[in-house]
Structures are given as structure tokens and as C-alpha cells.
Amino acid sequence: MTSTVNGSDVQQSTTGAEERPILEVKDLEVAFNTQEGKVTAVDGVSFTLYRGQSLAIVGESGSGKSTTAHAIINLLPGTGHIAGGQILLDGQDLAKTSQRDMESIRGRKIGFVPQDPMSNLNPVWSIGFQVEEAIRANGIATGRKEVKARAIEVLKQAGLQDADRRLKQFPHQFSGGMRQRVLIGMGLAADPQLLIADEPTSALDVTVQRVILDHLESLTRELGTTLLFITHDLGLAAERAEQLVVMYKGKVVESGPSLQILQNPQHPYTQRLVAAAPSLASRRIQATGSVSAAEASMSEDAAAAAGDTIDLIATAEARHEAVEAAASKAPAIVVENLTKVFKIRGSGEFTAVDDVSFQIPKGTTMALVGESGSGKSTVAKMLLKLEDATSGKIIVGGKDLEKVSRSELFELRSRMQPVFQDPYGSLNPLRNIGNTIAEPLYTHKVGDTASRRARVLELLDQVSLPRTLVGRYPNELSGGQRQRIAIARALALKPEIVVLDEAVSALDVLVQAQILRLLADLQAELDLTYLFITHDLAVVRVIADHVAVMQKGRIVESATTDEVFDNPKEQYTKDLLAAIPGANLKLGA
Amino acid sequence: MAGYILRRLLQAIPVLLGTTFLIYFMVFAMPGDPIVALFGEKTPPPQVLEAVRERYNLDKPFIVQYLLFLGGIFQGDLGISFSGEPVSDILARTFPVTLRLALLSTLFLMVGGILIGLISGLRKGGIFDASALVVSLILISLPIFVIGFVAQFVFAIQLGWFRTTVGPGAPWGDLVLPAIVLAAGSFAQIVRLTRSSVIETDGQDFVRTAASKGLSRRRIVPVHILRNSLIPVVTYLAVDFGVLMVGATVTEGIFNVPGVGNTLYQAIIRGEGPTVVSFVTVMVLIYLVVNLLVDLLYAVLDPRIRYAK
Numbered sequence: 029m030t031s032t033v034n035g036s037d038v039q040q041s042t043t044g045a046e047e048r049p050i051l052e053v054k055d056l057e058v059a060f061n062t063q064e065g066k067v068t069a070v071d072g073v074s075f076t077l078y079r080g081q082s083l084a085i086v087g088e089s090g091s092g093k094s095t096t097a098h099a100i101i102n103l104l105p106g107t108g109h110i111a112g113g114q115i116l117l118d119g120q121d122l123a124k125t126s127q128r129d130m131e132s133i134r135g136r137k138i139g140f141v142p143q144d145p146m147s148n149l150n151p152v153w154s155i156g157f158q159v160e161e162a163i164r165a166n167g168i169a170t171g172r173k174e175v176k177a178r179a180i181e182v183l184k185q186a187g188l189q190d191a192d193r194r195l196k197q198f199p200h201q202f203s204g205g206m207r208q209r210v211l212i213g214m215g216l217a218a219d220p221q222l223l224i225a226d227e228p229t230s231a232l233d234v235t236v237q238r239v240i241l242d243h244l245e246s247l248t249r250e251l252g253t254t255l256l257f258i259t260h261d262l263g264l265a266a267e268r269a270e271q272l273v274v275m276y277k278g279k280v281v282e283s284g285p286s287l288q289i290l291q292n293p294q295h296p297y298t299q300r301l302v303a304a305a306p307s308l309a310s311r312r313i314q315a316t317g318s319v320s321a322a323e324a325s326m327s328e329d330a331a332a333a334a335g336d337t338i339d340l341i342a343t344a345e346a347r348h349e350a351v352e353a354a355a356s357k358a359p360a361i362v363v364e365n366l367t368k369v370f371k372i373r374g375s376g377e378f379t380a381v382d383d384v385s386f387q388i389p390k391g392t393t394m395a396l397v398g399e400s401g402s403g404k405s406t407v408a409k410m411l412l413k414l415e416d417a418t419s420g421k422i423i424v425g426g427k428d429l430e431k432v433s434r435s436e437l438f439e440l441r442s443r444m445q446p447v448f449q450d451p452y453g454s455l456n457p458l459r460n461i462g463n464t465i466a467e468p469l470y471t472h473k474v475g476d477t478a479s480r481r482a483r484v485l486e487l488l489d490q491v492s493l494p495r496t497l498v499g500r501y502p503n504e505l506s507g508g509q510r511q512r513i514a515i516a517r518a519l520a521l522k523p524e525i526v527v528l529d530e531a532v533s534a535l536d537v538l539v540q541a542q543i544l545r546l547l548a549d550l551q552a553e554l555d556l557t558y559l560f561i562t563h564d565l566a567v568v569r570v571i572a573d574h575v576a577v578m579q580k581g582r583i584v585e586s587a588t589t590d591e592v593f594d595n596p597k598e599q600y601t602k603d604l605l606a607a608i609p610g611a612n613l614k615l616g617a
Numbered sequence: 618m619a620g621y622i623l624r625r626l627l628q629a630i631p632v633l634l635g636t637t638f639l640i641y642f643m644v645f646a647m648p649g650d651p652i653v654a655l656f657g658e659k660t661p662p663p664q665v666l667e668a669v670r671e672r673y674n675l676d677k678p679f680i681v682q683y684l685l686f687l688g689g690i691f692q693g694d695l696g697i698s699f700s701g702e703p704v705s706d707i708l709a710r711t712f713p714v715t716l717r718l719a720l721l722s723t724l725f726l727m728v729g730g731i732l733i734g735l736i737s738g739l740r741k742g743g744i745f746d747a748s749a750l751v752v753s754l755i756l757i758s759l760p761i762f763v764i765g766f767v768a769q770f771v772f773a774i775q776l777g778w779f780r781t782t783v784g785p786g787a788p789w790g791d792l793v794l795p796a797i798v799l800a801a802g803s804f805a806q807i808v809r810l811t812r813s814s815v816i817e818t819d820g821q822d823f824v825r826t827a828a829s830k831g832l833s834r835r836r837i838v839p840v841h842i843l844r845n846s847l848i849p850v851v852t853y854l855a856v857d858f859g860v861l862m863v864g865a866t867v868t869e870g871i872f873n874v875p876g877v878g879n880t881l882y883q884a885i886i887r888g889e890g891p892t893v894v895s896f897v898t899v900m901v902l903i904y905l906v907v908n909l910l911v912d913l914l915y916a917v918l919d920p921r922i923r924y925a926k
Contacts, residue, residue: 103825127834135831142829147822150841152919161840162830198920214830 050118050222050254051077051100057112058092058099068111069095071278077254077271079221084257084269084286086301088536089507092278093258094143097226099123100256101138102130117222135166139220139253141244143227145207149199155210156195159183159217166218178217186213187243204400205236212244216251223248226258233399233563234607241268260536262305263566264609266290274298304541305566351392351573351588358426360390360525360557361411366420368406380406382581384420388574390524393551393558395568395589397604398578404561407578408529411559412446413437425524442472445518449530451510455502461488461513462498468520487516491546508539512546519550529561544571566608569593577601622909629905636901637690640894641683647888686891690898696891698884704895707880712899715865715876717789721796722861723854730804731850734811735843741816749812753805761864765798765871782873795872799864803857810853814846821845848918855911862900 058070070092077083087093098104100115102122115122117137125133134140142148149158159179163169169178176195183191186209199207208228215223225244229237245268248255259265265272266286273283274295282295293299368381381403388394396404409415411422413429422429424444432440445468448454455464462484469480485495491512502510511531518526528547532540548571550556560572568575569589576586577600585598596602670676677685689696696704737746756764772794773781779794818824819842827841828834866878873879877896884892916922 098825101829103828105820105825131828131831131833133831134829140826140829142822142826144822148826150823150827150845151921152844153840154920158827161827161832161836165831165833165836200921211826214826218831 049076050079052116055113058095059111061107069278073280075273079254082255082269083271084265085273086262086265087275088260091275093275094226097224097258101134101140136218137220139215139223141212141215141225141228145204151199154196154198159214162214162217168218182213182217204232208240222254224256235603238607261609262301267609304537357390359387361388362423364421367418369418379581384583386576388557390557391555392573393560394574395560395572396576397568399563402578403581404578408527408561442521443523444525445523446527447514447518447531449533451507454514457502461500465517465520491516508535511543525557527559565604625909637894637898640897644893645679698892699889704892711877711880718792718796721792722799725800726803726807730807731811734808735815738812738815753808756801757805761802761867764801765868768798795868799868811850814849818842818846855908858907859904
């Protein structure tokens with residue numbers, strides 16, 4: 029294994045030998061000045077990109093992949109600076125180019141499509157204004173009419189068919205997918221030779237993601253634009269780019285042709301990444317009883333999905349039996365004809381949840397899947413009684429939620445705990461970890477100070493966090509650690525039901541795999557019932573026993589996980605499955 | 618939009634009634650007899666006292682006094698000051714002067730404060746930034762009458778750049794120094810607020826995206842940074858308008874400006890109920906209108922804001 033893309037190999041396989049690469053990054057080093065001194069975020073990164081090719085840089089958050097992209101266009105945030113190496117664009121070293129000269133390179137020679145469509149458009153200017161200024165700045169057109177015509181052209185090209193009518197609208201009047209199209213249009217406004225797309229679709233629903241990436245792919249092929257992808261999603265990278273560069277802690281650990289890396293990863297980190305990618309896994313995670321076993325299985329053979337190491341068939345059968353057995357017992361949650369109608373000022377009513385019914389057998393996991401706006405989170409809120417149902421019944425542990433008294437509800441809440449999506453927003457930054465986990469115990473007056481403290485330590489063990497974290501604060505922890513804290517807090521009262529609302533969506537794949545494993549272990553150990561709400565079908569496959577697919581407030585398909593994945597009945601479910609990045613990639617033995 | 622403005626104006630009515638009542642009550646509750654005080658050392662004959670009291674309704678119970686005053690307002694009669702001049706005439710004479718002072722002061726605040734705040738924010742940690750922070754800290758720490766007297770002494774008396782006090786008719790030129798002094802207190806706040814707002818906006822994703830489109834810094838700063846940064850600053854300007862009016866009372870005293878603040882101060886000292894209440898009512902009204910204008914200005918600055926009908 030080499031740590032750089034071997035230039036000559038690539039040359040032979042794709043282009044003529046005499047051609048100069050469009051982008052050549054050599055030993056790039058990017059550093060930030062902090063109070064503790066210099067921190068190197070990108071350390072000796074090298075790769076080569078030829079005209080008309082596509083390359084993806086893959087890594088988890090903090091790996092330096094976005095920093096590399098920002099270094100190329102010389103827009104590093106804060107104290108970030110290029111500390112060494114070269115960035116050769118068509119032979120010109122961008123690391124030595126002045127800011128003024130960079131202004132004429134950005135937009136014109138290198139287009140940039142940023143990550144988050146919500147924060148990358150200026151909220152106070154119209155879409156038309158923001159596209160037009162890009163066109164004007166790059167001298168693509170002059171004169172009001174020409175600029176406007178070009179703006180409409182690039183937006184239509186990016187997939188906004190009604191661009192001429194929507195130029196005067198503001199970003200907040202566009203959906204996330206539409207904004208991303210605007211950003212792609214802006215990135216391509218001046219026909220750059222190189223387009224850097226920094227996680228261009230990570231904030232979008234899978235089906236929207238698929239449409240946009242398809243469009244971006246055909247568009248860049250048509251225009252002959254070279255594409256540099258930055259992504260955390262290995263499946264997506266392999267599907268969309270010919271070459272892969274895997275980054276870890278600021279260094280390139282592996283690079284080469286995409287399929288080759290996926291089928292035969294050399295570096296242990298890449299192996300773990302391949303194993304942990306839920307889109308590439310194929311079976312539900314089985315409880316192993318210990319997390320160290322989970323870790324071990326992750327570094328096993330790349331083709332092996334997590335959990336394969338023991339005896340896949342035996343454990344799968346065991347799981348199957350457990351689910352069968354659970355079905356005969358009284359269900360933990362029964363939802364019947366649940367409907368929620370929101371009144372909207374001025375425009376009448378909006379039915380967010382429409383006649384939804386399902387049952388969750390005790391000790392099993394039900395996944396509620398759907399895109400944003402499908403009503404899945406509203407179901408969770410009604411189940412937790414954070415929102416009142418318009419009509420329908422929710423029965424938890426034999427009790428009708430509509431009819432419970434305040435004190436019964438209080439008692440019921442102790443048996444039904446939520447874990448939310450954002451591990452940064454759901455922990456109070458002013459409370460230390462010990463107090464955060466113990467809070468439900470105080471609220472429900474469980475035990476005394478000593479027993480609460482003991483319970484907190486026990487919970488920390490259960491979620492595999494060191495006991496020393498008790499006195500620490502949320503801002504000192506990583507996203508994965510925080511989500512473990514949130515899970516520990518949810519478990520504090522020994523609940524029977526845990527509602528997980530996008531609980532792993534914000535996490536990196538490796539952390540995600542660990543949390544999913546943890547959830548599976550805890551379920552086996554404590555006989556927990558999970559309602560798992562997610563937009564990510566890939567995750568569903570590894571965690572759920574039953575799946576209900578929601579679309580526009582209705583459940584369109586509901587079956588066991590294997591049935592849904594192997595034999596989907598509804599077109600919508602098929603679309604969702606097809607949109608999982610990397611789903612159709614064949615992995616070697 | 619029109620519905621929103623109408624609703625806001627209707628909301629102003631209870632606010633105005635409430636403030637007039639409170640002010641009237643407070644003036645009423647002030648210790649000492651204002652009429653006796655008018656005569657100074659001399660002791661007036663009881664008949665004269667009685668006659669004057671009756672003329673100003675001071676012989677009646679508080680609530681009757683207040684209702685009589687309120688009735689007068691609705692007929693456009695703001696009452697008569699102790700000097701015998703109708704309060705409406707005094708308002709008409711003094712008000713334009715204070716308005717000029719406030720406008721000039723706001724102009725200094727906006728141009729100077731926002732400009733310095735912008736430069737400080739863009740050059741965070743530099744020498745300009747550091748000195749601006751120190752100067753603004755000094756200005757925040759000093760009460761306005763100290764700044765007023767020092768400025769008067771240094772710039773008017775010692776250097777002779779300005780006239781010491783404002784002349785009759787209060788020409789614009791004479792109002793420059795009082796306006797600067799009046800702006801000084803809020804100036805520091807505006808500088809600091811603009812600075813932190815600019816720093817925050819400068820770190821936003823859309824600013825980087827603007828740069829990635831190939832825009833020059835000269836375009837990004839006014840178009841993408843300044844406009845977004847102004848939203849909190851404008852809010853502060855509106856709230857600060859009340860502070861500006863309080864400051865006007867002190868500043869007008871120091872520079873002898875024949876404006877609302879000065880007259881109000883005299884009226885409070887003399888316990889002239891109708892004059893005080895009328896002046897304060899007008900000030901409250903202006904405050905409400907300014908806040909309404911600022912709320913409408915939001916929609917111009919930020920298209921995400923839409924007013925419910």
C-alpha cells in the first residue's frame with residue numbers, strides 16, 4: 029500500500045501519458061495556531077487529479093478532509109494556514125498565490141459547492157442576486173439582461189426548472205434540495221475546470237441526495253468538469269468517484285481506485301470503515317454481550333458485516349426466535365388510527381400524521397422510516413405525549429395515553445424514555461455528566477444520593493464510558509460520547525421503552541456502528557423495546573426487527589426488516605432502498 | 618402590512634394611557650406644594666393661593682385632576698404652564714430643537730459607531746481594534762455629564778472650536794458638540810455591538826461561499842457582512858432611543874440648549890404636572906413610533922421577517 033495515488037498508474041489507466049494533471053497536491057500541510065500552540069490539521073497529504081476524472085476524499089469529521097478542500101481554494105477559517113507543501117493547479121502553485129490573484133481563480137477556475145445548503149446562502153439576498161453576483165464577478169456576462177439570462181441558464185442546468193420565476197425569491201422560500209441545486213448552479217456558474225463538492229448532499233434526504241448527485245454527475249460529464257468530492261460516506265464516495273483517498277487524523281492512509289479499496293482495503297482504518305458502513309452491511313447486529321467483541325469484529329474481514337464473526341446463522345436464528353416469542357406476548361406499544369392535524373394560520377389545516385397504526389412487541393425494535401416531513405417525528409412526540417393526538421389511540425403497557433391522569437402519566441414517563449438526534453443540543457452544557465444522568469432519578473425521586481451515584485457509575489459502565497467522566501461537562505466530550513450520555517440518561521430509570529429519534533444520524537460511521545452495537549447489547553440484556561426513528565434505511569437494516577415506511581403522514585409499507593429489504597412492495601420503498609449510497613456495489617469475498 | 622401597522626398603533630393607546638397616569642401620579646405625589654414654592658421667600662395671601670390652585674385644578678382630588686387633564690388632551694388642550702404659556706406652545710418651540718439634536722446625534726452614532734465597529738470587527742485583534750475597545754471602555758465608564766463638561770471645557774473654552782453654549786434658535790452648527798457628547802455614551806455600545814456582530818457574520822458559511830464564487834473582499838464586506846451585521850445594531854438603536862432622550866435632558870442642561878429636555882427638567886423641579894405629563898407623553902409617543910419604524914425596517918434588512926396580519 030502506498031500513501032499517495034501513484035501518478036503513473038492513474039495516467040496509464042485513464043488518460044494520455046503526456047497530459048499534465050489539473051490538480052496536484054504535494055505534501056500539503058495545514059496548521060492552526062491555538063493557545064496550546066500549533067495544531068496540524070492536514071499532515072503531508074498528496075494526491076493527483078487528472079482532467080475529466082473524479083476523486084473522493086473520505087474520512088470522518090475531524091479527519092482534515094474539508095480543511096484540505098478549503099486549503100485548495102485558500103479559504104481556511106481563522107488562524108488556518110498552509111504550512112508546507114504545494115497545491116498545483118495546472119502547474120500554478122496556489123499555496124504561493126496572493127489573495128488577490130486567488131479571487132480570479134475562485135469561481136472561474138475552481139468552483140466550490142459547500143456542505144450545508146441551510147447556512148451557505150445569505151438569508152438577506154434573493155437567490156437571483158446571489159447567482160448574478162457570481163456571474164458578474166467572474167466576467168461571464170455583463171449588462172443586466174445578459175447576467176440575468178445566464179443566471180437562469182445555470183439554475184436550470186442545476187435542475188431548477190422554474191428558475192426564471194424564482195429568481196426574486198429568498199433562500200428561506202426554498203427547500204433544502206432546491207438550495208443545494210442553487211449552490212451547485214453557483215459553483216458551476218463560471219464553467220470552472222475543477223469543481224470541489226464538500227459533502228454536497230449530507231444534509232438532504234436520501235432520495236433527494238440521489239437525484240442531485242445523479243444530476244451533478246451527468247452535468248460535470250457534459251461540461252467536462254473535473255470533480256473533487258469530499259464525503260464521510262464511503263458507499264457514496266465509491267459509487268460516485270473513480271479514485272478514493274481515505275484520510276484519518278490529517279493523513280492519507282490509503283488511496284487508489286474506488287472499487288479496489290472497497291473490495292480489498294489494506295489499512296486497518298479503511299477496513300474498519302468498510303466494515304462499519306451501514307450501507308454496506310447486510311444483517312441485523314446481534315448482541316454480543318461485550319463491546320470489545322464488537323470492536324474485534326469490526327476490524328475483521330472487510331466483507332464481513334459487524335456481528336458475522338461468531339456464527340451468523342445461529343445468532344440470526346436466535347434473534348428470529350426471540351422476535352417470534354415476543355410477538356406472542358402482549359405488545360409494549362399499540363398505536364391505532366393515530367392522526368395529527370396542525371392548524372396553519374391562513375392556509376387551513378395540515379395533516380402531519382394520517383391514520384397510522386402499528387404494534388411493537390415487547391423486546392423488539394420497530395423502525396419508523398421516512399424522509400423529512402413524513403410525520404415520523406410527530407408520531408414519536410405523540411407517543412411521548414409531548415404533543416396531543418388529534419384522534420386515535422396510543423396504548424403503552426396496557427394504558428391508553430388519552431385517559432391517563434397526570435400522576436399516571438408521570439409514572440408512565442419513567443418507563444418510556446427518549447434519545448434525540450442532536451447530542452450537542454440535548455445535553456445541558458451547564459450540568460456535569462453525573463448530574464445529567466442522575467436528573468431523571470431526582471425527578472422521579474428514586475433512591476438516595478448514594479444509590480443514585482452508584483446507579484450513575486453503573487450506567488457509565490453500561491454505555492462503555494470511563495467512570496471518570498462523572499465530573500466532566502458536555503463540551504469536553506465528542507459527539508459519540510455525548511450520545512452515549514444521552515442513552516445512559518434514558519436508561520437511568522430502567523425504562524421498558526426507548527424512543528430513539530434519529531439518535532445516530534449525526535454521528536460518524538465508526539461511532540454510529542459502536543452506538544448501534546451498544547443499543548443491540550442493551551436490548552438483549554434489559555429486554556428493551558425500541559421505537560427507532562430514522563431517515564436512513566441503511567441503519568434500519570442493522571438495528572430493526574420490523575420496519576414501517578412513512579410517506580406524507582401515512583404508513584405505506586410495514587413488514588419485517590428482511591421482507592422490506594429483500595422484497596419491497598411499494599415503489600416508494602424501492603426508491604428509498606435504491607437511494608442508499610453504495611447499495612448496489614458488489615463487494616469482493 | 619397595513620393591518621400590522623394599525624394593530625401596533627392601537628396597541629400604543631393603552632401604553633400612552635398607562636404612562637400618563639403613572640407620570641401624573643408621580644408628580645402629584647412629589648413632596649412640597651408647588652404653588653407655595655412659586656412664591657419663593659414670600660408668603661402669598663390665602664386668597665391668591667386659592668385662586669391659583671383653582672386655576673390649575675390643584676384643589677381637586679387626584680383622580681379628578683387626572684381626568685380633567687385627559688379630557689383636555691382629547692380636545693387638543695395640553696393645559697397651561699405656571700408661566701402662563703400654553704404647554705402646546707412650549708412644545709412647538711422646544712421640540713424642533715431637540716429633534717435636530719437627536720437626529721445629529723443619531724447620525725454620528727450610526728456613521729461613526731458602525732464604521733469603527735466594522736473596521737474593528739474585520740481587523741480583530743489588531744491595533745485599531747484594541748484602541749477602539751479601550752476608548753469605548755472609557756466612554757462607557759464615564760457618566761454623560763462628565764463627558765459633557767470635559768468636552769465643553771476642552772473643545773469650546775480651551776481650543777475654541779465650538780461655541781460654549783447654544784445660541785438662540787439653536788442653529789445646526791451650535792448643536793454639533795452637544796450631539797457628539799449625547800452620542801458618546803451609546804457610541805461605545807454601538808461600536809462593540811457592531812464589532813461582535815461583524816465578527817460573527819464574517820465566520821458564517823455564506824461569507825466563505827461568497828468568496829468561493831470569486832467575489833472580492835471589497836464586495837463581500839458591504840454586501841454580505843455589513844448588511845447582515847446591522848440587524849442587531851438597529852434593534853439596539855431603537856431601544857437606545859430612550860437613553861438618548863434621558864441623555865438629552867442632561868446634555869441640554871450643560872449646553873443650555875432650548876430643547877425639550879431642558880424644559881422638562883425645569884418643569885419637574887417646579888412640580889408642573891400638566892407640563893411634565895404632556896412632555897413625557899410626547900416622548901413616549903415618539904419612542905413608540907421609532908420602535909415601530911425600526912420593526913418595519915427589519916423587514917427591509919431581513920426578508921425572512923414577515924408581519925402577521
